Amino acid sequence: MGGVASAATPVSMLMNDTRSDFVIVGGVAAGPKTAATLARRMPDAKITLFQKEKFLSYAPCGMPYFASGDIESFQKLMMTPYGVVRDERFFETSKGFKVITGAEVTRIDREKKSVTVRMLDTGESFVHQYGKLVLATGAAPIKPGFPVADSPMIRPFTRPDDAIAFRNAAQQGEVGKAVIIGGGYIGCELVESAAGMWGIETTLIEKESQVLPNVLDPEMAAIVEREMIRQGIELMTSAEVERIDLNDSGNPVVSIRGGDKIAADYVFLCLGVRPSVSLARDCGLRIGGNDGIHVDTHMQTSDPDIYAGGDCVESYHRITGANVCLPMGSLANRHGRVIAENLAGNEAEFRGVVGSFFVKIFDVNVGSVGLSQKAAEALDFRAEAVWGTFPDKPDFYPEFKLFAAKMVYAADDGRLLGLQAAGAGDICSHVDVFSSFLQRRGMLDDLLDFEHGYAPPYSEPVDPLHHLAGMAIAQEMGTRFVAPGVDFSDSALVLDVREEHEVSSRPWPTDHGREVLHIPSGELKQRIGELDSSKTIYIVCGRGSRSYQVALMLKQAGFENVHVVGGGVLASLV
C-alpha cells in the first residue's frame, strides 16, 4: 500500500493508483467494519474505501446526544475508546486499509469491474478497478411531500452537518422555538435534544394518530406521549403539515392542514430515510420491493462480485418472511462482519432481523422487538396480546421503578411475535431476551423455561416474561385481556379491585361519569352477589395481576363477559 492517504492526497496520485483487490463505497458503519475485518483476515490484500463526506466512522446514533450538548465535541463520536480519532491515518496505520474522503463514487462499470470516483474539492474524476466491490452507501432522508422554503434552519437530521448546524444555533441562543416534523425514533430523540439541556420550546408534529407508529401500538405510544406532555412538549398527532414558509424575518412558519400556523426558529424534518441505491440501480443490480439493494444471506447482491450492507440493503424479516429496510448501526456492523468473512473465504451468513429497538425519551425507556399487534394483524397473524405493569426490582427493594409491557403472540400456536415495553424502569434485558427467543422461533413455553438471574438489586423472583407467558396461556384458556386505556362500551361495568388506599390516592380515571364498582380483591368472594352477571365486566387493579386472578374467580363463578384491563391503573403512570 502507498503512503498515508488524506483529503489532501493529490488526484494525480490517486489516478495512478488504479486497482484494489477490494473497493468499499461508504465510510460510516458497514463500510469501515467490512474493511477492518477484511484487513485482519487478509493483511496482504489491497483495500480502498471511498467516502463522500469528510466525516468517517462517526456514530450517527450518537448525533442526537451531540446536538443536545450531552456530548461535548463531534470528534468524540469519531474517537476510539483510547482517544484516537478514526481518520484516514488511523485506518491506514492501525487497521490496514486505505481511506479516501471527499471522494464520491459516481458510477459502477460491472463489466470492467471499475468505479468512477469524483473528488469533491477539485471536481476531477478518475477510474479505479476492483476485484470485489462492497456498497455501503447508507440511506438518505425522505423528501417531504409538501413545499418547504429554502433555509439552513429547516433541515433533516441525518448527517453530521445537520447535527453541527443545530448544535451551533442552539448554543448561540438562536433557537427559542423548534418544530420537529415526524414522530419516529429520530424525531422522538430530538424532542429531548431540543427541550432538555437547551430548554427550547418544542412542538412535535406527527401525521399518524400516535408517536412511534412503526414500533409501538397506540396504548404503548401513549406512555411516551404522556411523558412528552409532562415535560412541556407541545404534541400534535394526526396533524399533517401543508407547507413550510419563511416569515418576514426569515424564520420558518409551519402550516398545518386545517389552519394552525406555527412560527419557529428551527424545523427538523424527520420523515424517515430511504436506502441510497442510485449507484446500485444505475448499474443494474437487483433492487428489492422496499427500494433497498437486494442481497442474499451472504450479503451478496445480484452480481457475485458485489456485496452490500448497512442502511442501503433490505433484510429478511425472521417473523414475517418479508424483506424490510431497517436502518440501524448495529445491523450495519453485523453486515460488515458477514461481508468480510465471505470475501475472505470464510462462510458467514446474516440470517435476518427481528427489529430490535430502544429509545430514551426524557425519563421513559422505550423498547420494542418483533411485531406490534397492529403490524401482526395487518400481516394476517391471529395476533393476541397481554399486558402487565412490572417493577424492575422487587417492591421491597429501595428505588425500584415501574414499566409497562405488552406481549404479542400468535393465538394459533403460541408463537412469540413481539414485545413492547416502556416506563421509568429498566426494560433492556427483557427486550433483548425476547429478541433472542424470536431469533429461534420461540414459543410461549420457551418463556416459561427461561432462567433469569435473580437478586433483589436487579430483578424479581418471577420474571416479567414468565408473568406475560402465564397471562397469554390464561387468555388462551378464556380469560380476556384488553389494552390499558381501552374505551368501554357504555353499558359495561368497571370493577376496581384495588385496596381503599390505592383507590383514594389514584382514582380510576373515568371521564364519562361512569359508575365504578369498588370491591377490594380480598373481599370479592364474600361480595360476589353485588355484581350483575348479565353485564360486561372490566376488571381493573394496580398492575394487572389481581384483575387476572379475579377474572379467573368470576369465570369459575359463572360470569361470562369478564375482561382484564391490562397493566392496571399504573400502566398509565409508569
Next chain:
Amino acid sequence: MGGVASAATPVSMLMNDTRSDFVIVGGVAAGPKTAATLARRMPDAKITLFQKEKFLSYAPCGMPYFASGDIESFQKLMMTPYGVVRDERFFETSKGFKVITGAEVTRIDREKKSVTVRMLDTGESFVHQYGKLVLATGAAPIKPGFPVADSPMIRPFTRPDDAIAFRNAAQQGEVGKAVIIGGGYIGCELVESAAGMWGIETTLIEKESQVLPNVLDPEMAAIVEREMIRQGIELMTSAEVERIDLNDSGNPVVSIRGGDKIAADYVFLCLGVRPSVSLARDCGLRIGGNDGIHVDTHMQTSDPDIYAGGDCVESYHRITGANVCLPMGSLANRHGRVIAENLAGNEAEFRGVVGSFFVKIFDVNVGSVGLSQKAAEALDFRAEAVWGTFPDKPDFYPEFKLFAAKMVYAADDGRLLGLQAAGAGDICSHVDVFSSFLQRRGMLDDLLDFEHGYAPPYSEPVDPLHHLAGMAIAQEMGTRFVAPGVDFSDSALVLDVREEHEVSSRPWPTDHGREVLHIPSGELKQRIGELDSSKTIYIVCGRGSRSYQVALMLKQAGFENVHVVGGGVLASLV
C-alpha cells in the same frame, strides 16, 4: 373451606378437619406458589398448606437488604405490592387456600396418604389426609465441620430469625466487628449488609483460594475481591476455621488453622445449605446423589401422589446432564407453577437449569450463568475461554461504566458453556441473554446472530456477546487468549500496545521488574522489527480488543508464540 385460619386456630378444630385434596408442606416460595396457582385452576379443591415457621411467603433473598437496613421492616418482605401482608387471612380470602402456621409436618404415611402435624405452640399432633401431597421443605444451613460455641451472636443467615437478630444487634450498636465465614453468595451479600450502612468492621473468611468458588473462575472472583478490599473489608482466602470459642466477655473468637485468632461481636456461618429431606427420606421417597429429593420433569417424586419443588429437590442441569441442587427463589417459583399445572391436569414440565446467578457487592455487579471454566474442565469438556472489558454504553455517552466478561465454550463444536461478568457497568442483560441461549443449546454462531436493541443510552452498536463470539472464533483459528492477571513465564515478553497517555496514567502492573515493551498499536507495523520472534509474547492493551488485532497482525507476520491478555489492563479496574 372453613373459617379464616390463623396461628390461633384451636387444635381441636384442626383435628376435626381431617382431609384435603391437596396438602402442601412449606410456606416460603414453592409452597405458596403451588397453592395459589392450583387454587386458581381448581377453585373448588380443598388445599391446605402447613408451615412450620410463623413467617409466610417472605422473600428470603431480600433478607440481606433487611439486615443492612436498606429495607425498613421485615414485614415489607411479606407484603404484596399493594401493601397487604401475605398472612393466613390473605391466602384464605385472596388466594383461596388454607394456611396453618406453627405446624410442623413430622411424618408422611404414604399408604394411608396422610401426614402427621405437630402444632409447635401446644405440642399437640394430629393426622391429616391428602389426595396429593407437595413437599416444599426447603433447605437448611450446612453444619460447620468445626466446634462452634453456643451463642446467639454466632449463627447462620437463612431464616427470618437470623436476619432479625443481626438487624437488632446492629441497630443497637452491639456489633463493632463481624466475621463472615464462607464466601459464597450469601456471605458476599452479607459483607455489604454489615460493612455498608452499619459501618461494621468486617472480615470475610473463605476456605477456598477465592470468593464465589462455585460460580466464578479465580480471575473473575479477583474483581469482587478487589472491590471488597477497596471498601475496607478484611478478606482471608485459603483460610480454614478451626473453632469458634467465646472469650471471657462472652464474645466470639474465631481461630484460623495456622494461628490467627479473630475476636468479633457477631459471626455469620455461611457454609451453604443442604436440602431438607428428612420427611421425604423417612417415608422412602427416592433421594438423589446430591441429597435432594429426586423429581422428574413434572416435579413428581418416586411416589406418583407426591410432588416436590423448591430448595429441597435436585434439578437436571441442561449443560452437564447431571442433577444439581440450586437453592434459588426464582426456581422455586417456577417449580410451584409446574407442580400446580400438573396437579390440575395440565401438562407442564420443568426442563432443567443452567445456573443463573446475580449478586451485588458494593459497587460491583456480578453475574454468572452456565459453567465456569474450571467446572467445565472438571467435567471433561474441552473448555476454552475468551475475555473482554466492555463499556455498558458507548464511550461517547456520558456516564458509561465498564465491566469485564469471560465466556466459556466447548472447543470441539463451539457450544456455549458459560458467561461470567463483573464490574461497575450493567451486566444483567448480557447474562440473561446468554442464559436464554444456553436454554436451547446455543452455539457461538447464535451469538453472532443475536439482534440486540441499540441506542446510546443503553448499549453499544456491537454487543459484548458479538465481540466475545468473534474472539472465540478467532481463538479457534489460532489466536490464543490468556486470563487477565495470568502469571507469565520469566522469559516471556510483555508487549503493551496502548497509547502513551494510557500507559502513563495506568502502567502495566508488573511486580517482577519485568521488561515491558511499549509500542502503540498504530506504530507496530513500522516497528515490528523491535520484537524478538523467538520469545513468547503476551500482548496487553486497555480492554483487550487492540491486543487481539495486534495478535492477528503478528501471526500473519510469522510470530508463533503470541498471546492476548484477555480484557486488558482495565479488566483489573472495572
